[in-house]
Amino acid sequence: MLRISKLTDYAVVLATELASGTAPRSVTRLSAITGIPAPTTSKVLKSMTRAGLVDSVRGKTGGYRLSRPADRISVAELIRAIEGSIAVTECADENDGYVCSLQGDCGVRANWQRINRAVEEALESVRLSDMAVPNSPLVPLLRSQDEAEEKRHAEALEVENHG
Amino acid sequence: MLRISKLTDYAVVLATELASGTAPRSVTRLSAITGIPAPTTSKVLKSMTRAGLVDSVRGKTGGYRLSRPADRISVAELIRAIEGSIAVTECADENDGYVCSLQGDCGVRANWQRINRAVEEALESVRLSDMAVPNSPLVPLLRSQDEAEEKRHAEALEVENHG
DNA sequence: CAAATACAGGACTCAGCCGGTCCTGATTGA
């Protein structure tokens, strides 16, 4: 039903938890806090590591920690880390060299791609730091977000300037 | 991958095809036109009928036709007809009396619900009549994103001017 | 060094559901 997988949900939960501190925390620890079964927690974190969203530290005092500040990680990235490229429809996937089995090119395709891009950009604009706040006015997303968008835009520019 | 099911894709294709005329067309016919296997075509159309999106006419000259003008049918409705309620995450589903197995209420939930609502509204705003046009500037959807969006906007304007 | 703790990587299982088929009616036009 236009679902993201449960594992991706876990990824977000784990990431928000990690966002609350800088010291690495172990799988055991995180599992206990979040209620996600330990082996699964491990699996998800490993994917996140491969995607470069978290850093792993081995050894006795090891564990996982975010690789970047929470406002530099988007929900879209988290989704992509677990599920691969975001594609609402099979023929909406622009990366993959997929050829639709139906009528060669049925116009619908281009429109799906646009919808897809819109959704993706929306998810891109929601950052982990937003998710961490229980009921933040984070997701205007649609229309009338002028001010929120502008604020974000300004922030982005600021960040760029600092880099 | 944040996918809608293939069947839903079929539903959209079939609906756009139906939008091109008012006389009922049979499953056999539609299957031939779209390239969707006949039994599957039938299945999808049956779901759409139950959802009230198309009318069915039995008998020798029967078939399916849209129950409303194409600009009165949204993509969201088509999705819902096939997949049920739109819910990005399990805990984003507001209808269902679902209780998250993780930490009772982890803040993330409210945010998912917002994202969910945003996506849903976006899909609601895209109508079948939009999908029927091969490359319509149909999907502003989320406005004023970044420069990419702006460029896109420019393209759209150009198209409008040409029309 | 050796033991204990943690992550890395991948094989494996199990269940659910998606895509697809088919069969048995009920309706209706010719």
Next chain:
DNA sequence: TCAATCAGGACCGGCTGAGTCCTGTATTTG
């Protein structure tokens, strides 16, 4: 009445999502 069409299920095979487990490697600490 006959043929075409939809209605409503039952049914099935395969994929993949969720979860587990095992083996190996790195790091800390005594």
